[in-house]
Amino acid sequence: MTVATEPGIAVVVVDDHAIMRQGLRSVLEREPDLRVVGEAGTPEQAIAAVATTRPDVVLLDLRLSPSSDDEGIGVCARLHTTYPDVAVLVLTTVIDDRLVLEAIHSGARGYVVKEVDPSELVRAIRAVSRGESAFDSRSAAAMVRSINAKPEVHEHRLTGREYEVLQLLARGFSNRTIGRQLFISETTAKFHVRNIMRKLQVGSRAEAVYLATKDGVI
Known part of the structure; x- marks a missing residue:
């Protein structure tokens, strides 16, 4: 088994669109402390990639097939159970109060939408790798609405x-x-x-x- 041991934050990118994965890799690898060590386009590939590379952070889309907006929730829960030290950061187009809460309940340390500025995404990755939580303004608002309700x-x-x-x-x-x-x-x-x-x-x-x-x- 190959496990990432080089310096920096090792990241696995999980998204069902190859062009999105390539774009994220390009953005992240501009940062000297970030390394993309694996990619996956399906739930099965995601589990296999994490098992092989043991990254610090998994950047996870919730929509991993055209027929489901929340397939990534199950992936998140499985990763959290099997690899509790791996930080899952949700990166998705779907912003819904229920999904934000379900992702956190399933072990995600953060939730950001794909429209987020690249610098904010990088900060979020660094935050969850340190054990902190990370939300963009829209997902944070969803959390606050749920609290106030x-x-x-x-x-x-x-x-x-x-x-x-x-x-x-x-x-x-x-x-x-x-x-x-x-x-x-x-x-x-x-x-x-x-x-x-x-x-x-x-x-x-x-x-x-x-x-x-x-x-x-x-």
């Missing part, structure tokens, strides 16, 4: 400050940006994020946002 507060859990941090997590902000927004240190922001994840019993920032949305915790 469930206003009841359950008896467990979050303090007022943690609620504020969770709102910013839903926008894909880093610990540093959360700190700036709330006028607290990056270390304090990181402490609050860890407490949120512990209280909600989840393993990632994106899962925390999903679970809070689903359960009406916030």
Whole structure:
């Protein structure tokens, strides 16, 4: 088995259109810290490519056939279960509140649409490779709508400050940006994020946002 061991962030691109894969490869390989180590056009090819290369990030389209807008959700869930250390970043034309939440529930660390600026896409790849979440403005808005749609507060859990941090997590902000927004240190922001994840019993920032949305915790 060949496993990527060279420096930089190893990326597998999964999209059913070869021209899109070639275009993404061209964009990403301009960055000195990014390497495209594999491509796939079907769910089966995606699983095989990740098994072979063990990348840091999988750039995943949700629409992997003309007949389905969400076939990538199953791929995401399978990758998350089999390779939990591999970060899945959804890159798709489909923007739907339900799909954004389902992708996160299935293990995606981020969700961006294909109209995103290349520099934003590169930042998102770097963010998810560090274990952070990444959303573009449209998917972040979908997350916030879902949060605001469930206003009841359950008896467990979050303090007022943690609620504020969770709102910013839903926008894909880093610990540093959360700190700036709330006028607290990056270390304090990181402490609050860890407490949120512990209280909600989840393993990632994106899962925390999903679970809070689903359960009406916030």
